[in-house]
Amino acid sequence: MSKVKELPGEAIVAATQAPSVRNTVVAYVQRVRGGEMGALPAVLGLVVLCAVFATARPSFFTAINFANLFTQGAAVTLIAMGLVFVLLIGEIDLSAGFASGVCAAVLAVTLTSAGLPWYVCMLAAIVTGVVIGVVLGTLVAKVGIPSFVVTLAAFLAFQGLVLVLVDEGTNISIRDEMVVAIANRNLPPWLGWALYLVCVAIYAGVQLRRARSRTRRELAADPLWLIGARVGTLALIAGLAVAALNLERSRNPNLVSLTGVPIVVPIILALLVLWTVVLRRTSFGRHLYAVGGNTEAARRAGIPVDRIKIMAFVICSSMAAIGGIVAVSRASSVDPNTGGSSVLLYAVGAAVIGGTSLFGGKGRVLDAVMGGAVVAVIENGMGLMGYGASVKYLVTGSVLLLAAGVDALARKRASAAGLR
Amino acid sequence: MSKVKELPGEAIVAATQAPSVRNTVVAYVQRVRGGEMGALPAVLGLVVLCAVFATARPSFFTAINFANLFTQGAAVTLIAMGLVFVLLIGEIDLSAGFASGVCAAVLAVTLTSAGLPWYVCMLAAIVTGVVIGVVLGTLVAKVGIPSFVVTLAAFLAFQGLVLVLVDEGTNISIRDEMVVAIANRNLPPWLGWALYLVCVAIYAGVQLRRARSRTRRELAADPLWLIGARVGTLALIAGLAVAALNLERSRNPNLVSLTGVPIVVPIILALLVLWTVVLRRTSFGRHLYAVGGNTEAARRAGIPVDRIKIMAFVICSSMAAIGGIVAVSRASSVDPNTGGSSVLLYAVGAAVIGGTSLFGGKGRVLDAVMGGAVVAVIENGMGLMGYGASVKYLVTGSVLLLAAGVDALARKRASAAGLR
Amino acid sequence: GGESGQTTTSTSSAAPSAPAGKIGVILPDSKSSDRWETADRKYLQEAFEAAGVEYDIQNAQNDKTQFQTIADQMITNGATVLMIVNLDSGTGKTVIDKARSQGVATIDYDRLTLGGGAEYYVSFDNTKVGQLQGEGLVKCLTDKNADKPIVAYLNGSPTDNNATLFKNGYDGVLKPKFDAGEYVKGPEQSVPDWDNTQAGTIFEQMLTQEPDIAGVLTANDGLGNAAITVLKKNNLNGKIPVTGQDATVQGLQNILAGDQCMTVYKAIKKEADAAAKLAVALAKGEKPAATSSVKDPETGQDVPAELMEPQAIYADNVKDVVADGYVTKEELCTGDFAEKCTEAGIQ
Amino acid sequence: MTPLLELRGIDKSFGPVKVLHDVGLSAYAGEVTALVGDNGAGKSTLVKCVSGIYPIDAGQMFFDGREVHVHSPRDAGELGIEIVYQDLALCDNLDIVQNMFLGRERKNGLLLDEDTMEELAERTLSGLSVRTVTSIRQQVSSLSGGQRQTVAIAKAVLWNSKVVILDEPTAALGVAQTAQVLELVRRLADTGLAVVLISHNMNDVFAVSDRIAALYLGRMAAQVRTADVTHAQVVELITSGRSGELGLKNGVTA
């Protein structure tokens, strides 16, 4: 054992000293120039889109249109949030759109034919989603059929199922107040502000506690001013949004008042927080990334890969169910097209535009929300432009490309510098 | 340099001795058991499907239905063949369906409004496909937008383009004899047999020449009996097919005679041979596999990755154009739905069922043809069953799953044994 | 409806002596309207059963390729009469030509195949449907004493030829009014695939862009309901008339609630019965005469035809639809609507 | 003394190619067993059979005297067998800490206890002479070859396992790091673990091992005590499968 010499183990350069404002800003700029931009390109794309539409149609920047945006984009965004989980593990779910249709039809049938109370019906819809997810996930993970084929088959079968559920094509009207409220009613203004305060307070609390605990353990922690800046930005943007949504937007304010945050907004926010915590702060989330990044490495690390895959499909289909419920609420009806046409493509598109990789291992739920916003703004803006069908398709395609192009060019620098 | 010793370089175990019949068969069985099954699972899936449909509906096994199969599946198969190239490099083309619609519309417009001769119009359609491919490929390879987003945008834009070309929704009838003939007329029986003989002769010739050249260079070559067996099998199956297609299949043979190989069959065969040669016997094909298998390794080997990607999109869109021409021929008309609905999903499904990987690097053009056959048989068989709308969707989905399940279970053994 | 989930190929034991052929029917889709699967299929089935002929009814799911495949398969299966609702004239003509070359007789059901030359044509007049919608909207606007109302269009699917025919119909009524300055033309958009969800977004944006819309011409009840949902959100429902088509339960309920102005009822049973009668006759080798004829604009030839009249439905004649048995009282008069049904005189 | 890990008569084929023939191997607690063999001899395949990545065609595996059946790396982990694979198998999209605790994250209730993991990871890594790692929150895709290898080793020794198998752990390491790892290997054995070390470097093998097992073309040529053989003898065993008395009796070929 002559060769084994004692060499002093050098400690890793751990930046335990609190960084100055200047250093942090410089480092951030360097990171951005180097390509670690996070949500920046998506935000950039959004800003460009909004500017274009606002110039073309001044009504784009009105309180009512701002409120419309949320309800219009909600269903696609919710489905996209679920799809992120399936995309994260490198699979695809083509059936998410029609799965939302099936769940919507279940909601409609239990609500109207069976006449059950709304909460039972929603539960039934979500349970349907879970069952769908278990079946799809099992076929992919255990039987080993490629997810594209499984979900293509499901895509077909679910169309049939929706038809069966809605009696071969009838259009079921939903008149239950609670269900209709989700996408069509608003929170009272005071509740909007209360929720706002609670959210900002919780965010600030979590950030502070985290920093304190890390400082105590002598690990690199964010300095107080940085946390302050973050909380401030959030408070400002969210505050502006709540204020805008609390403006009167009724056409006849004397006749009827229309103010407040649409009910879907807190629902989306709650799910966004829930899934973000699951992905970033639980071992299940960690395992999802691992399976998507390197399935073999995950398996060797003892992760139950099959179970993780099934869970991803379950989450995807349940979110599709929730998306279906919101879609039903918004349309106040269910027909065989619910969840069909472009819903799926828009949802996957939303996730991908936000920065989720189709090859797995990369993506955040926030991405889906950002991408969903891009898709919603495009749809919303195009609706205002009032083009004919053909021009509308052409322009929508080009605008989508534009938004993605901004993103791609921004990221291109990064990979050119050797950072991938 | 004391450490450099001369050690005898051992030669690689090159099986230059001609293997016996028994050895070859044993090795094949071992390979199959070990999981290298090639097209076997797809063939198995096809056999199961045919058996099911033939029991349920005896008319499935009639000459006329056999002939129908080819024309019914032709367009999707052609598009799937092109998609293989894009899937091989790990990209996707969602717009292939509508690209075929755009090219079909160009064909229709040049043919009817401009009144040009059919060959000019077909050329125009194919050139349109090439241009589409160049644009898509450039956006993906040079600008760096994910292909899912680029082709989703194109999917939307092309729908608009088709609408513009066919004047916002009118329906253009095609009456040109040559164009209509492609999918609706047959070769005279003698020509069918002549083509058959030429094909078998060429196949035998190529195989023999290859074996002779390898034997001359003392490389492992296939023994004569194996070549004989292969050529024999091909001759038998193709002979049976030609014979079946040359049977009288008119319902009123006195009124009109209906015999011969449908004209699309030699077209598909020619393209199958062409693309197979390109993929397996040219450096371009080799580079496609390399880019799909490991883009970074390909780049380091000096392969012009961007150019290869663009070429893949060009081939895909051109094949979509050819698929569009066949679809026009079959429908004798073009309308805004041409290339829409499920065309794209069926085409990608065909490629994937055949064994092409969505992650790139794995796939053959023959796979697309086999997968296309599965899709065509399902559609054809379901047409005979006469189910209602909803049941048809449900059953089609399940049958697709069945076909893919056979395949997956067969391959499962392979990966269980550590062969991936 | 709802009994169409089964195999519909069947033989009646009580077949009459004549060696009747087999009838194949291809329906177009199940999503643009529920009529095909819930009404047409049911009525045709009943008629064929009664006549004791073999039949096979399939739906092409709005897919031209499938449409042709089904036609091929029906001929393979031995159909001697083919009754088609074409998805477009091109594929329709290909199918008819192929059928004729095989000695199979054809009937154009509901939609005329231009240049096809089928033996018979049985239909409602789709342009007439649009015309009724236009007239209905004018009536409702007049009832509301609207002054220079802004009228928005929510057209059907841009890829559906029928949507174009409907539009020709209502344009025929409304365009003169726009030209005369009585009405103002508001935003107009087509709804891809007749998708109600997209229709909601499209209409919401129309309303944002043009808040003073006073009337909406929507091409069917589903699109109408989408518009009504948006109007409800803005508490404008009932104040702005909306049109429809198909006399669906949803549409009729919206009419009873006062949210929808009118719908167009097409007595599908009559249409189906007429078509079935012709088909059965053809299958038995007869060639009955038709009551009228339609000129094929492409070939200039007369096609023997049976044409049905669509009917406009307002709140006061909803009861006609129920009386006809197209919609049952149980379906229509649920919950809150029981009272309204009584008001409308529905027994 | 019963071996802690014992393999008997392991056979493994990939399709038509037989890679392992009737291989036996014993690893004792408190000892370092070096597994040597030429390129392609089957060393890594044997390791992957032990961990359940590859199913074996025939043969038995004993752990602490009991026969065990390992069907997946999960099973191996539960037995207390920890492995550093030659093809490291790290998740490129995760950072160093995340990779080190993959599959065995520390939790604080339902949520991950990132701080504890970060502390532990840093402590383990700094004992392995890793420098120039900017941050242990760096993605492993941006690490140098040697840094990746160090992370994989650190990952494996972080746990209280009973058997540690290292497949060419020092191949990409620098002089100082190699020394550190060899010392670690010795230390692990001295605390009572059974360590199996695969290496092509004879100096390293002789420096730390107690026993040497030599694979030749998929067959176990010899298992001897390190003290009983010379450098040259082992090289001969590796390259020709026999050396005097030792080794395979007749010239076997694959």
Next chain:
Amino acid sequence: MTPLLELRGIDKSFGPVKVLHDVGLSAYAGEVTALVGDNGAGKSTLVKCVSGIYPIDAGQMFFDGREVHVHSPRDAGELGIEIVYQDLALCDNLDIVQNMFLGRERKNGLLLDEDTMEELAERTLSGLSVRTVTSIRQQVSSLSGGQRQTVAIAKAVLWNSKVVILDEPTAALGVAQTAQVLELVRRLADTGLAVVLISHNMNDVFAVSDRIAALYLGRMAAQVRTADVTHAQVVELITSGRSGELGLKNGVTA
């Protein structure tokens, strides 16, 4: 004598992390230049800058006295620079022959000349002591670590290049194969090529190299003739950046 390949003042950062500082390197025709340095010193990064995989932030590159700009591995290949990367970068879905001729396939008219390629590949490989490769038509995904490395080396030496850079080529190789590769390296230099060899094994470095360049934390610590230094001096240069007279003047840290 002008160096065949010369680098001057190369700087390279990844985002905020500066990996190479003002690095210079010369490689002469007919000589083996060993590039040594600790894990994470920046050796592989330097190689990737030469081949155009990473763009450099500052600095110049001279080839045969002319300044050249390399933007992609294609450019490097056209200059006659051939590289074996540490992370081998083979296409797992291709077989051995296909990988070896990737990007430079032999053709027979338009079609590939598979037979010639197979012959050439077999000849090159058998000179590198590869055994137990069942068939050179095997997919590289099924190769052992050492076999993969041999394929990568064989691929690089198959061409008539002017500069060959090998990044830890013998890391996964067995005793015999290592000897074979070192001999090959010497032979290449003797036929007039400039060879750059990266290795952590001092024995190998001293066995074949003519010059030694030592990187320390991204800075070039020293470039010396192998004959002028001892084993211990080089290890000191690697681990601390200086050794007596030699090395960086003041204690620089990353």
